[in-house]
Every structure is written in structure tokens, then in C-alpha cells.
């Protein structure tokens with residue numbers, strides 16, 4: 074056995090894929106999750122796996138899940154729908170919850186990796202975004218519950234690294250998509266997939282000229298694993314640098330699903346970032362990582378999952 078890994082937020086989209094990857098590499102895994110936005114169905118296939126354990130816990134309360142060698146701190150509402158609904162819980166998990174997880178890392182001298190986000194760059198004035206860019210964030214806008222929580226998460230992580238020698242790493246994740254995303258979480262790919270598969274119009278905000286870069290989940294997870302094995306303590310961007318306008322993405326989804334849906338344009342929400350693309354020079358140089366799955370392939374790989382999720386979801 075390679076050691077015991079704790080994944081906070083392991084019942085969520087990324088955390089559950091990380092469980093599969095770590096179990097596949099021979100680790101034993103304990104998931105700590107309060108199921109605020111995650112689902113046990115994401116872990117159902119691990120029910121009979123002897124190296125897997127689930128503990129329903131809120132990391133905003135002090136906790137101790139026993140000795141661990143590695144910690145992947147992924148607990149945090151992540152989609153705009155979720156963090157808007159759970160704004161205070163988002164600020165708490167980014168702050169007090171992160172202190173608790175870092176205290177576990179300190180107690181057991183575990184290697185620690187935390188999921189941060191491209192939202193730390195806000196509505197960026199630099200494009201593409203390098204890790205050295207400090208960001209342009211509205212501290213009191215509707216998105217600030219998430220953006221500032223994550224910026225604080227990074228600050229407290231670096232403080233535990235500097236003051237308590239916690240062996241810490243910070244990944245700045247850019248839009249990631251794939252199976253197990255919630256179809257109602259408001260993120261671009263699930264939204265478009267759901268609308269296209271139901272034959273409803275695809276909602277594009279603004280003129281659809283704002284850009285995003287989408288990373289398929291298997292590429293993202295490989296980036297996390299490489300970073301966890303590296304000695305890099307400052308943040309590293311992990312994301313796909315291929316940039317698409319939202320309108321292009323809607324057209325791709327329509328093509329891949331074979332849908333007859335049209336596109337509906339709606340007003341742009343406040344503080345919506347206009348440009349978003351990672352500069353992944355650091356990940357390439359330090360981790361030897363770069364994404365392999367292009368958008369069309371990733372959408373095709375996700376199609377069966379979204380079909381099933383749309384069928385399972387009652388139309389209101």
C-alpha cells in the first residue's frame with residue numbers, strides 16, 4: 074500500500090475522479106464530505122472497495138479522520154449557482170475550514186494540495202493569466218464570496234507552509250468539465266449539454282464573445298497528481314489553454330449532440346470575466362504537464378453521462 078490519502082470534498086465532481094485515480098495508483102483513500110453540493114452516487118462504484126472509506130463531516134468544524142500521508146483539500150462549493158446559494162458556507166470553507174484541514178496536515182505531517190481557482194484572477198487585465206498576476210477582483214461583488222474565499226485559502230496555505238513547514242501545494246484550476254458534473258450547476262458545459270439534449274434553446278449571455286478555456290477532467294486530474302509529487306509550493310495553473318468563445322462552445326455542443334436547438338442571447342451577469350485562458354508555461358516546465366484531450370473529444374467522452382443525467386432529471 075502506498076499510503077493513506079484524505080480527500081476533502083471527495084463526493085464532488087473533481088474529488089470523486091481524484092478518488093478513482095489515487096485508488097488506481099494503490100493508495101487507500103478517506104473522503105470527508107458534508108454532501109453540501111456533492112453526491113454519494115459519485116462514489117457508489119467504490120462501495121465495496123476495501124481501501125476506500127467515506128466520513129460524512131463538515132470541515133468547518135475541527136475534525137480528525139486519523140493519520141494520513143497526503144491531503145487533497147477540494148471541499149468548497151464551486152459552481153456559480155452553488156456558491157451564490159451557499160455564500161457564507163463558501164467563505165467559511167475557504168477560511169475556517171481550510172485552517173482545520175491544514176491543522177490535520179500539520180498534525181500528521183501530511184503532504185497537502187489545495188484546489189484554488191482561476192477566479193483568483195477575477196476579471197483579468199492580463200491575458201493569458203500567469204501565476205505571477207495578482208488579479209483584478211471586486212471584493213464586494215456577488216462573486217466575491219467565492220473569489221475572495223479562494224484568495225484567502227491561498228494566503229492561509231502559504232502561511233502554514235512558511236510558519237509551520239506544512240508541505241503545501243496550490244493548484245489554480247481553470248474551467249474543467251466531464252462526467253459527474255451536476256447538470257443544474259449553471260456551468261457552461263452542463264448547461265449547454267442539458268439544453269441541447271432536451272432540444273431547448275442554448276442560453277448565451279452577452280454576445281457570446283467572452284472566452285473560456287475548457288479542460289477535460291482526466292487531464293486536470295493528471296495535473297493534480299504531478300503537482301502533488303513536485304516540490305513546487307507556489308500556485309500552478311492547471312487548465313487547457315485552447316480558448317473558445319462561449320458562442321463557439323454552444324455551436325460545438327449542438328454539433329456533437331446532433332441537436333436542433335437554437336441559441337438564445339441574454340444579458341451578461343455582473344462581473345462576468347470577459348477573457349479567461351491559463352498560461353501553462355509553469356506547469357509545462359515544472360511538471361512536464363500539458364492537456365491532451367481537445368474540446369470535441371472531451372464533449373464526446375462526456376455525452377453518455379449527460380444523456381443519462383438528463384433522462385434522470387425531471388423536467389419542471
Ligand SMILES: NC(=O)c1ccc[n+]([C@@H]2O[C@H](COP(=O)([O-])OP(=O)(O)OC[C@H]3O[C@@H](n4cnc5c(N)ncnc54)[C@H](O)[C@@H]3O)[C@@H](O)[C@H]2O)c1
Nearest residue numbers: 082084085086087107108109110111132148149151246249
Ligand atoms: N470544476 C471546476 O472547473 C473548478 C474550477 C476551479 C476550481 N475548482 C475547485 O475544485 C474543488 C472541487 O470542485 P468541484 O467542481 O468538484 O465542485 P463540487 O461542488 O462538485 O465538489 C465540492 C465538494 O465539497 C463538498 N463540501 C463543500 N463544503 C464542505 C464542507 N464544509 N465540508 C465538507 N465538504 C464540503 C461538497 O459537498 C462537494 O462534494 C473546489 O474547491 C473548487 O473551488 C473547480
